[in-house]
Amino acid sequence: MSGQATDVSVYKFNHTMFRIKDPKVSIPFYENVLGMEKFKESAGSDFTNFFLAFPNGWPTEGLSAKEKEEAFGKREGVLELCWNHGTESDDSFKGYASGNDEPGRGFGHIAITVDNLEAAVKRFDDLKVKFKKRPEDGRMKSIAFIYDPDGYWIEVLEQNKKVEHK
Incomplete structure (x- = not known):
């Protein structure tokens, strides 16, 4: 462990993650219905994460994709949508718990x-x-x-x- 101190006064709440069934449905909802902007997509072997945020207050026009990703990554209020590949075409997939129903009430x-x-x-x-x-x-x-x-x-x-x- 490092002997350096940390300053909690500079901590920020960066993002929340939701698991989604189908990015072809969820991404357009967050972009076209709520007005968020996808600024990063990160693929793993069996999942892909999409990062979205509201662009207001964070001018991104003229920025490269990398510059946009860096700017948005430093802000608060980011939504990460995690898609586990295959859920979109699995007829037996019942969806994820929203946290508002039993069992699993919490979020x-x-x-x-x-x-x-x-x-x-x-x-x-x-x-x-x-x-x-x-x-x-x-x-x-x-x-x-x-x-x-x-x-x-x-x-x-x-x-x-x-x-x-x-």
């Missing part, structure tokens, strides 16, 4: 903020995104929950708006 959701919740909900409706909870449902009127293609929950809330419990 809950990720969350994104949007500029206008009402407009985002309309856009999700137009794109035929499946909702877990619409803003008008339940006590919390200022949030929505949508499902990704693998059944993971994504909380959607408006930037700079207080979540109200009624």
Whole structure:
């Protein structure tokens, strides 16, 4: 072990990983529905990892693929999607546990903020995104929950708006 000290004040939460069944379904969802950008793809012998993040605040125009990968790799809020090869064509594959059902309850959701919740909900409706909870449902009127293609929950809330419990 090194005798060097570490400075926890510079630690960052870099990424979360989800296992996905089919990248041909999941990658377009995160790119075209949520607006994330895939900045890295890393293949192993029997799996491939895809790294995505929102490009806002991280100018990437004109950067090479390597420069883009380095820039995004230094940021927070990255989503890693891990595809185990073959799951997309396995008719007996039942999918992954989302963490919100028994057995395996534990993980809950990720969350994104949007500029206008009402407009985002309309856009999700137009794109035929499946909702877990619409803003008008339940006590919390200022949030929505949508499902990704693998059944993971994504909380959607408006930037700079207080979540109200009624």
